[in-house]
Amino acid sequence: MAPVRDELVSAAVVEQDGDGDVYAPDDDHAEQVTSPASEDDAPYVPEFALAPLAPFTPPTAVVPTEAEQQTVPGWTPEHRTDEAQTGALDTHGIPADTDEALTGSGEAWSEDLGSDRTSIDEHTEHTEHTEHTEQTEQTEHTEHLDHTEDAGDDDSVDGEDGHLAADDSPAAEASEPERTGSGSVPEAPAVDHESAVDQLTTPTAPVPVVTATPGEGLPTDETGAATSAPAGVPSLGLGTQTVAGPFGDLSEPEDAHQMPLQLDRMDARPDEPVDAVLALGANLGDAQGTLRRAVAELGTLTGVDVVEVGPLARTAAVGGPEQPDFLNTVVIVRTTLSPRELLLGCQSVEAGNGRVRDVRWGPRTLDIDIVVYGDVIGSAPDLELPHPRANERAFVLAPWAHLSPDAHLPGLGGGPVAALAATAHDREGIRWLALDWLHDAEVPTAAQVRRPATVAPALTAVQVVSVPQPETDQAVDQVPDGEDAGQTGYQPEAAATAGAVEPDPASADHEHATDGLAGTSDEGFGWPGGPPVIEHPELQDDDSPASPDRPV
Ligand SMILES: Nc1ncnc2c1ncn2[C@@H]1O[C@H](COP(=O)(O)OP(=O)(O)OP(=O)(O)O)[C@@H](O)[C@H]1O
Ligand SMILES: Nc1nc2c(c(=O)[nH]1)N=C(CO)CN2
Structure with missing residues (x-):
């Protein structure tokens, strides 16, 4: 090194x-x-x-047939690979005999990987140009993980390990929210999430080519390449095939530039559906509306069922530049997708909701992280499980513990989620939790804003509020206002069971409740002396998640 x-x-x-x-x-x-x-x-x-390079034999220019020149607009000889090296090629430089396999099952595709790496790259282009599919993140992922010279030149490849700044995609750019201060995000373009994931799972999709350290639990050969698929991985083509390195199919010497094509444990589909916890966050635009939509869209992903949705937490931003408060929640999904497929599905939903990655830990219209996927513990360049920072983030742990009081975070730094939430550094930045944010709900009276029965002991210091159904794009800021309120979606029976505390109007803290970035020492999570029952948890302020005109 x-x-x-x-x-x-x-x-x-x-x-x-x-x-x-x-x-x-x-x-x-x-x-x-x-x-x-x-x-x-x-x-x-x-x-x-x-590293010693094998002698390079430049490909011989091939003169197109007359028919080719007529049928392929813009065709020039350099578009082709030497036929003598790769066998019969179609007009896109794809070996004719592999075309069927490439568009057939993933397994068949993988069997042909040994034939010619260039042809695979060409095929990706072929897929792009001929299918005219929407430029999803999955497509990009598949394309840019190729370890070719070209891949390194592409700005959209995110770092040396080849994973993506997915939102560099044209689709994401097109949906970049206007930060004009109007507070609204333009309607996200319709993204066919189902087809995005279908591309991962149907035989005609380009198989995601992933290079990573061999996954735990996979048998490997002496090169470290996975040699067989684990149980439950029917069609992703894990195997011993190797493909030509970045310089194409050089014949001399045999192995010098052979790189193993590796799929790892993150590609393993489960035998049985697995529960995964997703953390959702948003602090630009109509954050609440976006989160609602995201939950719905996650449920439309093939192989993903939304099982439970946590309360909505308003949280002070952790890390990154000064920015508005976030709205955070967690969603428990049951999935038959592999971890990586689930990640790509989540990223597809993010992209469809205008997610742009420009500043690390910066404001965003939507963030979806996989907190845990069953009990999988593992690390690949593009995916770490459990999420490496989940154990220290009250904005993840608090809504999760509320939803699943007995949940346990596996892995290093893991432990009982409620206990982790209670000690997380950002716990005092949790402003409130709203239980009834997902469905229609009317504004609660002050008397109805109280601790519910289900709240985990470690979370009793968090004020629980009701958030009304938005009527406008700005509705995330609508105030659960005790004075003007009608009935609420909050369940009074639960409160009765819990012996809920009657609100004390004197304890209302209008100042802090309205200031998204106000001091945290005596409010929110960890409030000494019990849950602050706030009569007017005002959200209508410049720091609120739906007010992106704050300088960021
Ligand atoms: N468990 C995971 N869930 C989601 N993304 C992950 C995970 N592990 C690794 N990643 C990778 O992290 C990359 C960066 O993700 P993202 O831009 O959402 O980060 P972030 O949300 O700003 O920061 P953080 O990772 O600290 O939450 C993604 O492209 C993804 O490949
Ligand atoms: N409060 C809060 N802070 C954050 C969040 C978030 O979702 N909520 N997400 C981050 C990157 O994932 C960084 N900081």
Whole structure:
């Protein structure tokens, strides 16, 4: 390994996080990143560049047949690979005999991987151009994980490990919210989430090509490549096939540039449906509306059933630039998708709701993280399970513990979720939890804003409010106002069972309740002396999630 040293990269340098995600420069958040340098500051030579290269035989230009020139607009000889090297090619440079396999089952596709890496790349292009499908994140994912020279040139590849700044996609750009201060996000373009996931699961889809360290539990050969699929992975083509390296199908020497095509445990579909916990957050635009829509859209993903939805929490932003409060919730889904398929499904929903990744931990219209997927513990360049920061985030743990008081977070730093929520650093940034946010609900009276029976002991300090059904785009800011309110979706029987505390109007804290970024020492989660029952948990303020005109 070449010597490296840590350098504080200036704000002018693109930031890169531990996951390999690259973010636009952010003056406030220059990060420690590792960049290679030698003692004498000699130009850095990447390690791979030192590897002995096989002699390169440039492909022989192939003159198109007359028919080809007529049928392929814009055709030029360099669009083709040497036929002599790759066998009979179709007009897209795809070996004719592999075309069927490529569009057939994933298994058949994988069997042909050994034939020609270039043909696979070409095929991706072929798929793109011929299917005219919407440019989903999945398509990008599949395309850019190719370890080809071209892949490295593509801005949309997010970091060295090849995972994506998915929202660089044209679809995401098109849906970039206008931050005009109007507070509303333009209608997200319709995204066919089902078809996005179908592309992952149907035989005609390009199989996601994933390189990662071999997944735990998979048998591997001496190169580290997975040699067989684990139980429950019927069609993703895990196997011993290797594909040509970044320089194409060089014949000499045999193995020098062969890279194993590896799928890992994150691609393993479960034998039985698995419960996964998703954390949702939003602080731009109509955050509540977006979260409602996201829950619905998650339920439309093939292989995903929404089982339970947590309360809505208003939370102070953690990390990143100064920004509005978030609305957060958790959703428990039952899925037959693999972890990576589920991630791609979530990212598809994010993209459809205008998610843009420009600033790390910056404001966003929608964020969906996989907190846990069953009891899977594992790490791949694009997916870590459980989510590596979930154990320290009250904005995830508090709504989760409320939904599942006995939940346990597996893995390093894990433990009982309610206990983790009670000690998380950001616990005091939890402003309130609303139980009835998902469905139609009328505004509660002050007397109805109280602790419910189901609240976990560690969460009793969180004020529970009712959030009304929005009538406008700005409705996330509508105030559960005790004075003007009618009935609520809140269940008084539950409160009675719990011996709910009668609200004390004197305890109302209008100031803090209306200031999304106000001091946290004596409010919210961890309030000493019991739950603050706030008569007017005003949300109508500039810091609120639906008020993106605040400078961010
Ligand atoms: N468990 C996970 N859930 C979602 N994304 C994950 C997970 N593990 C790794 N990732 C990767 O993290 C990348 C960055 O995700 P995202 O932009 O949503 O980060 P973030 O929400 O801003 O920050 P954080 O990861 O701290 O929540 C994604 O592209 C994804 O590949
Ligand atoms: N309150 C809050 N803070 C955050 C959130 C979030 O969802 N809520 N998401 C982040 C990145 O995932 C970073 N910080």
